[in-house]
Amino acid sequence: xxxxxxxxxxxxxxxxxxxxxxxxxxxxxxxxxxxxAATPAEQAHGLMDRTSMPAxxxxxxxxxxDMPRTFWMKNTLIPLDMLFFDSQYRLVAIQANAQPCKxxxxxxxxxxxxxxxxxxxxxxxxxxxxxxxxxxITISGLPARTQ
Numbered sequence: 001x002x003x004x005x006x007x008x009x010x011x012x013x014x015x016x017x018x019x020x021x022x023x024x025x026x027x028x029x030x031x032x033x034x035x036x037a038a039t040p041a042e043q044a045h046g047l048m049d050r051t052s053m054p055a056x057x058x059x060x061x062x063x064x065x066d067m068p069r070t071f072w073m074k075n076t077l078i079p080l081d082m083l084f085f086d087s088q089y090r091l092v093a094i095q096a097n098a099q100p101c102k103x104x105x106x107x108x109x110x111x112x113x114x115x116x117x118x119x120x121x122x123x124x125x126x127x128x129x130x131x132x133x134x135x136x137i138t139i140s141g142l143p144a145r146t147q
Contacts, residue, residue, distance in 0.1 A: 023060060023141040025119060027083070027091075028129040032121065034060040038146040047120060048075040058121040060139070062146040066114035073101040073109075079123035083131060084115035091135040097123045 020035040020042060037043045037059055047059050063069070066087050073080070077100050084093040095109040111118075119137065 021143040021145075023139060023143075025058070025060060025140075026138040027119070028131045028135055030056075030129045032056055032058045032119075034058045034119070036060050036062060036143060036146060038062045038143070046071075046076065047078065047080065049077065051077055053078060053122055055122060055125070058119055058125075061118040061120070062142065063116050063118075066116045068111050068113060069115045069118055070108050070110040071095070071098070071118065071120075072106045073098050074104070074106045075102065076100050080120045081123055081126040082109055083119040083121070083126060083137075084111035084113070085117040085119065085137050086114060087116045089117070089137045089139070091131060091133050091137065094126055094131065094133065096126055 020037070023034050023036050025032050025034055033056060035058075037046060038061075043061055046061075047053065069084060071082055079100065080098045082095040082098055083091055084095075086092050092113045092115055093111040098109050099107070101107065117137070117139070
């Protein structure tokens with residue numbers, strides 16, 4: 001689902017990396033349990049093939065450096081909000097209500113500004129919790145391999 005420099009195709013790697021590390025994030029006073037996607041394989045697979053996700057869950061993509069990020073929804077079955085954060089944990093961009101895509105060409109969802117973290121939540125979650133650019137995310141429990 002992530003695009004960083006080169007397009008990372010969520011549908012290209014159909015084998016789900018197991019097991020995924022988990023962490024906790026707090027944004028706008030709301031806590032989410034997140035799966036951590038830190039490796040290229042985990043990032044390429046993202047949330048594809050999922051038919052649902054609990055309201056208080058998500059996926060956190062962790063990159064080693066800040067740069068503009070672009071995601072897509074190839075083989076992702078649930079609509080998502082994509083929230084882009086910089087290295088200072090500030091929300092720098094929101095792509096709300098990204099829709100599933102089963103066949104190319106799929107729409108692209110860019111940050112357009114440098115981002116280090118991308119939080120994917122169920123579509124509508126960003127509006128429901130009142131998330132806005134400039135908000136700061138708190139992340140706890142990140143595995144050592146991501147730091």
